[in-house]
Amino acid sequence: MTADLAVHATPIPGLLVIDLPVHGDERGWFKENWQREKMVALGLPDFGPVQNNMSFNAERGVTRGLHAEPWDKLVSLASGRILGAWVDLRPGASFGTPFTLEMGTDQAVFVPRGVANGYQALADNTTYSYLVNDHWSPQARASYTYLNLGDETAAIAWPIPLTEAIISDADAGHPRLAAVTPMQPRTTVILGAHGQLGRALQVLYPDATPLDLADLDLSDAEAVRAYPWQGVGTIINAAAWTAVDAAETPEGRLGAWASNVTAVKNLVDVCRHHRITLVHVSSDYVFDGTRTPHTEDEPFTPLGTYGATKAAGDALVATLPDHYIVRTSWVIGDGRNFVATMRDLAAKGVTPSVVDDQFGRLTFTSTLASGIQHLLTQRPEPGTYNLTNEGPTLSWFAIARRVFEIVGADPEAVSPQSTAEFAAGKTISPRPEHSTLDLSKLAATGFVPPAADALLVDYLA
CATH class of the missing domain: 2.60.120.10 (Jelly Rolls)
Structure with a gap:
């Protein structure tokens, strides 16, 4: 027998x-x-x-x-x-x-x-x-x-x-x-390495290979195939077209689709061929904001070009057997962002008007990078994981007032306005009203993000 x-x-x-x-x-x-x-x-x-x-x-x-x-x-x-x-x-x-x-x-x-x-x-x-x-x-x-x-x-x-x-x-x-010199593990490549998230990732992955557009044009399929991927085990894709409003212009639409879809397809092809784990950063803009909080399995309902390109990129990445789509919102890190802008306006004595009818949570890049590292270390089931900081859902207006308060300026200097008022006379992308992401799936893997407000205080210090 x-x-x-x-x-x-x-x-x-x-x-x-x-x-x-x-x-x-x-x-x-x-x-x-x-x-x-x-x-x-x-x-x-x-x-x-x-x-x-x-x-x-x-x-x-x-x-x-x-x-x-x-x-x-x-x-x-x-x-x-x-x-x-x-x-x-x-x-x-x-x-x-x-x-x-x-x-x-x-x-x-x-x-x-x-x-x-x-x-x-x-x-x-x-x-x-x-x-x-x-x-x-x-x-x-x-x-x-x-x-x-x-x-x-x-x-x-x-x-x-x-x-x-x-x-x-x-x-x-x-x-x-x-x-004998030990055989080293397969390496990590960080794409978009000099952006806000890319810089935070390099702190946690000092031995990773940092790449930006000047190093490799991800929308060029031949160039992507020709890159020496032998020995690479993980690609963290923090590169994307993030100029949300510019994506609504004729030139911007081309750029957004090239960066967020064509480039992602090229990465998916390479990862499939070389058995590389792909971590891809997604956005709350894949949703129309009519539900709250957004779960990972909510159907895509993008309102604008940027959201549509991000949704298309997510769908491509999901075809890989070994992938993590990390969906986030309202990212704050080392570079240009909403919090840094409000801090600078407060320092100059400017009294800004800020929209009070869009709601969500901040995501600090240190938390985002740590969450990605957690997924790559623990290796839960491949798929999509929401990742923002914890804390109450707030409007951009409430966050702006909190920034003014923390830096010692008068929060009453910040006045509310509607999205419609903000958009008057401009070419802008439609925004989801509600951007809060459900974090329970990530918490079940053992990662609980810190509260946004504590990191906001540290950031502004």
């Missing part, structure tokens, strides 16, 4: 052993070597393989490895028997941890990126198969990390002594563990 399909953990984090049911009769046998739905349900990562390689070993004693490669792979046997050996060459507490398994055709092993893989054929005519989730290339080969088969620290107990084994000169010359 064949064993049931099962997945087992090992001492190396992420290295998994899979028991494969093998069905045999007088003709031979059959097995499902890779069965996405069943294996993912049992805990195997949905790693998206794109290439299958086979290694034939004519003689017992052929020994290969140890190679840590820049992709994940599922290794198994089509015939024969091996001692498989794996050593963690990723930085961290498990660096150097070994694991071995004598295996035949009824088992497979999932090997995560950065874990060195090797084996010794224990039977003639052993055929070794590995299913990988990136295409091999000379450039990829240059990023391998190697460990010597005879490393004394890993101390692999090869059944056939290495002095009697068949080993290539290249494998025999690999370094010992003490001389």
Whole structure:
């Protein structure tokens, strides 16, 4: 009777052993070597393989490895028997941890990126198969990390002594563990790196690659494809057309669609091809503001061009299996924004009129960046998550008066006006009346944003 399909953990984090049911009769046998739905349900990562390689070993004693490669792979046997050996060459507490398994055709092993893989054929005519989730290339080969088969620290107990084994000169010359540089994790790219959110993200991700339009035109599909994405694990897209009113002009419509839709499509294509996690920042403008608070599953009802382009971009990102759409509103950070403008007007003694019929919550970029980092660390279900600061829903007028109060100016100097009065004689985008976002889904992941007012005081200090 064949064993049931099962997945087992090992001492190396992420290295998994899979028991494969093998069905045999007088003709031979059959097995499902890779069965996405069943294996993912049992805990195997949905790693998206794109290439299958086979290694034939004519003689017992052929020994290969140890190679840590820049992709994940599922290794198994089509015939024969091996001692498989794996050593963690990723930085961290498990660096150097070994694991071995004598295996035949009824088992497979999932090997995560950065874990060195090797084996010794224990039977003639052993055929070794590995299913990988990136295409091999000379450039990829240059990023391998190697460990010597005879490393004394890993101390692999090869059944056939290495002095009697068949080993290539290249494998025999690999370094010992003490001389190995760990394979670094896949990197993060921050798009829109010099904007308000981009600057806050760089504080939390100092090793990330910062990119702006001058570095890469995201609306240029060829340029985006040509960028060296090999080794990138996460893209945080903080780039967007945010000139809401200008988007209602003929030239602005072109720019908004190019930045918020065409560019996003190009990113989605790249992320799908390279298995990159995409974090995309969305907006309350995808809604018409007739409901409050807005939940993540509320249907799109944009009022203007900016909102329509953001909604279209969200729909594109949602087609990726590994994505987070972070929907926010009323962003305040290092740069031009409403709070900074009100502070400057107060300092100049100006008495502004501010709309009192649009309602929502502020979002400070420090909170927004921290929430994104939380999602990427905790890895809840992919999807959309609302993210603003906590606190009562306020109008722009109420926030302006609060700014004046905090900086020591007379809040009565701020007078209310309607959106219609503000818009008179201007080309502006229609605004949602209610922009408050429901934060319960994010809170369920363990992230509760701080109150907006406390951060407003700190910001103005």
